[in-house]
Amino acid sequence: MTATVVVRGSGSIGRRHARVLRSLGAETHLWPVRPRGVSGSDPATGATLLDEASGPAVVARADLVVVATDTGRHVADTVDALDLGAARVLLEKPVAPSLPDAEPLATHPRSGDVWVAAPLRAHAAFRHLLALLPSIGRPVSAHVWCQSWLPDWRPDRDYRDSYSARAGEGGVLRDLVHELDYASVLLGEPALVGARLDHDGPLEMAAEQSATLLWTTPVASGVTVRLDYVTRPATRGIVLRGPDGSLEWTVASATVRHTDPSGSVVEATFAEDLDRDTVMATQARAALGMHPAADPASRHAAGAPATLPEGLSTLALCDAARALSAGASPPIPPAPVEPRDHEARHDPHDPGAPEETR
Known part of the structure; x- marks a missing residue:
């Protein structure tokens, strides 16, 4: 069965996600944060463009939503995708500007369905x-x-x-x-x-x-x-x-x-x-084919x-x-820990190669 994917955010990292996911055969949709005033397919990626009217319904049936918006929006956009019914979310790094900012996601009843990009x-x-x-x-x-x-x-x-x-x-x-x-x-x-x-x-x-x-x-x-x-x-x-x-x-x-x-x-x-697309394809296949648990x-x-x-x-x-x-000496704040065995993101595979603003 063909996977349905929505990429929220259409900056360069979002477009790369969309292009890679489409190359893997997924039904890929691109939902820009800022309205483009156009419909149909995105010329750069071939993904179907969504807007505020069409986006929520597609997210509700999505197998994966990629959140590639500005860091300040990460938590809200991920919570929205989970609340709409997306099966899983792949959230670009970092999760939030700071740990307290991440609390609405960390305490969400479906927080276990979230991946964090780590290419x-x-x-x-x-x-x-x-x-x-x-x-x-x-x-x-x-x-x-x-x-x-x-x-x-x-x-x-x-x-x-x-x-x-x-x-x-x-x-x-x-x-x-x-x-x-x-x-x-x-x-x-x-x-x-x-x-x-x-x-x-x-x-x-x-x-x-x-x-x-x-x-x-x-x-x-x-x-x-x-x-x-x-x-x-x-x-x-x-x-x-x-x-x-x-x-x-x-x-x-x-x-x-x-x-x-x-x-x-x-x-x-x-x-x-x-090849950055090859690396991202490996991550994408795992995010689609596995559960974070x-x-x-x-x-x-x-x-x-x-x-x-x-x-x-x-x-x-x-x-x-x-x-x-800054001069304080606190312990690392507590966060849920497992055993270990954007719209403005530079590409994580190439130091010095940025990602354009979404």
């Missing part, structure tokens, strides 16, 4: 890295980074006008939250030790330009994370070190490098990860998105980092 989990290289993790013994330390130069994201647009520069919606913690998510999959739930967010720097913007975090997990005694908008050339990856060797994932080249205790190196490259091992093997409790846990980590950087 780095759908990379073949990440799944290979996860499978290799036992080979280095218990990881002692890890360093995660995603660094690029914000003005390069869209050279034809002033970065100061983008959502990334806005204090309430942007900043590297919200923008690059995928790094926090996948590190937690690999190493377990973080306990934040230190955080520094820098608002001063070469860019003129209200949101933080960089963030440096330190945490521990039940597995690793030291995890450092560097996220910033102020680095050229762009670079993204992770290094994990343990008593039996090390692992390094270089996202830009889709390469995983395994070094054993003797220093011997084996590299594997996953060319399919270099599936066991973690099955979800990870399929390249499925994050669950809502995982998305909320990551959001809580971001809130705690902001508080700690």
Whole structure:
């Protein structure tokens, strides 16, 4: 049976979702936030266009609704889709600007039917890295980074006008939250030790330009994370070190490098990860074919998105980092946690390649 999908939000990430889902054979509808005054099919994606009059009825029978609107609308748009009767929702990151903002969704009776977009989990290289993790013994330390130069994201647009520069919606913690998510999959739930967010720097913007975090997990005694908008050339990856060797994932080249205790190196490259549509198709198939209640091992093997409790846990980590950087020292706010084994979003698969405003 053909799946029915509605993509709410028609910015570049929303259009990419629509194009990919249609390529998978889904009956795909695109519902822009701002009325376009046109009907029929969207020329860019081939998806059927909806409006305020036609949208609710299609959402009510949808197998999946993708919420790709502005961060400030994420919770309301997801709750609306669930209340209308959509079977499942795939919510773009982050869940909300802050954890308290997410409460109406976190406490919704159908919150278990929500996925949170986490496309780095759908990379073949990440799944290979996860499978290799036992080979280095218990990881002692890890360093995660995603660094690029914000003005390069869209050279034809002033970065100061983008959502990334806005204090309430942007900043590297919200923008690059995928790094926090996948590190937690690999190493377990973080306990934040230190955080520094820098608002001063070469860019003129209200949101933080960089963030440096330190945490521990039940597995690793030291995890450092560097996220910033102020680095050229762009670079993204992770290094994990343990008593039996090390692992390094270089996202830009889709390469995983395994070094054993003797220093011997084996590299594997996953060319399919270099195609963003291929990665998103992996995530989309999992979101359509699985329920968030599936066991973690099955979800990870399929390249499925994050669950809502995982998305909320990551959001809580971001809130705690902001508080700690500002001089407070609170614990990470409580959020539903499971065991781990937009309209203005830059593309999560390519540091430095933004997504246009919805």
